[in-house]
Amino acid sequence: MYRHKYHILPPEGWLNDPNGSCYFNGKYHVFFQYSPGQPEGGDKYWGHYESPDMVNWKYVGIAISPDMEYDCDGAYSGCAYVDDGTMEIFYTGNVKHPGDYDYINEGRGHNVLALKSVDGTNMSDKDVILVNADYPSDMSCHVRDPKVWREGEDYFMLLGARTRDSKPALLLYKSNDKKNWKLEQTVYADEKLGFMLECPDYFLLNDNIVIAACPQGMNHEEMQFQNIYESGYFTMKDSQLGDYCSENNIDETKSPDRVLDELLQVKYFTEWDMGFDFYAPQSFEAADGRRILIGWAGVPDAPYNNDASVAEGWQHSMTVPGVLTMKQGHIYRYPIRELASLHINERRCEIESDRVIHTTSESWDLLITEIGASETVSITINSDVSLTYDRNTKVCMLTFHNNTGSGRGVRKADMSELPSGGALENIRILFDKSLLEIYINDGETVFTSRYYPKHHDDMTIRFEGMAAEATYWDMKEAIS
């Protein structure tokens, strides 16, 4: 009843982070952390989906198994670097040595392993690239999730890390052959970011360096950092960049080693998503150069559950691919336009207060534009979940009722400092049986969250306090 129609999900068992996402030889590939047969998590393999268009995904099978000494307790997360007709995968081999260890500072191996594929499906033997002894001596055993990219003749690798005294860090390695890597920089992040940074990413958007990472252990606040672990990006807003460049007497062309130390501060950190279920995203470049982000629509160790999906033998999924664009240093994430190929049964209507849209579909897409609103507006699905926006405070709120959030309560987003200045312009809601993705103002603010309606046969979407235009579509099946 809750399995998605158009979001990547495990055939059965457990899914977490997207891995190795890339465009290679005419196809899109998304690998994922996969525990087959274990819907509550367990042994980590890499599962594999591929697609001609980022919309219709086909499950290919298991791509990497934890089958050697250096990854025997899990083929953990990593990336795919595509160059010269080869897909090169770098990932973390997790090892837990038997014994009485804390598994933080002792007893664990986190090795960087590499393998290659020329057809995107069959993988070469694994090479061991780095082991814990290669990391700086003040690092704990937790050093993982390599991201590799190229600049000129040099290759860089960024690894997420936790220091021995539990502070967040990143390690930057450099190589000219992708086999021998030398430590270029240890980046000690702002301690307000907690104790660990997972799943780093690095890319340029509008020529700005963007570092993404998942900090664990931040202090929670009323309108930010509300989940157990956070996921976001570091970049400078236009005004911050100007100040930084003039203070440091540099032009705006930055190399990673020049800005990394500066960037990893809470003041440059923005969360990707304000919902309950978003973590460990990866970006990649589409065939036409768009920067695409896919996230895990889940969070590890969350205090809410997905029991209804576990009862069906599976847990978790991905978000739809989102295009990233930047305005005034803020990143917008919006579903790729190709998703429109899944649209059927289009309906258009005018929204006025107390208007209700009925649907019998389990998976739909709703776009609300031309919003004119009174002080408080709300959209409520089945009396279960509501999105409210208050024009005075410029705060947007997602609230679950009737326990259809399986323990999820309220998430808030303060929109006042965003490029729109808190004006509500448009809302897009993607629903897929048990997953909601809510994109506000072209993806300036996004809420991703699981939602378990008691039924799909007559879902109602009620609007209050707004006048608007709405376009509604049912969505076709896209996962096989």
Ligand code: FRU
């Ligand atoms: C993030 C993460 C990664 C790790 C993987 C293991 O969710 O903890 O840091 O590589 O999951 O599945």
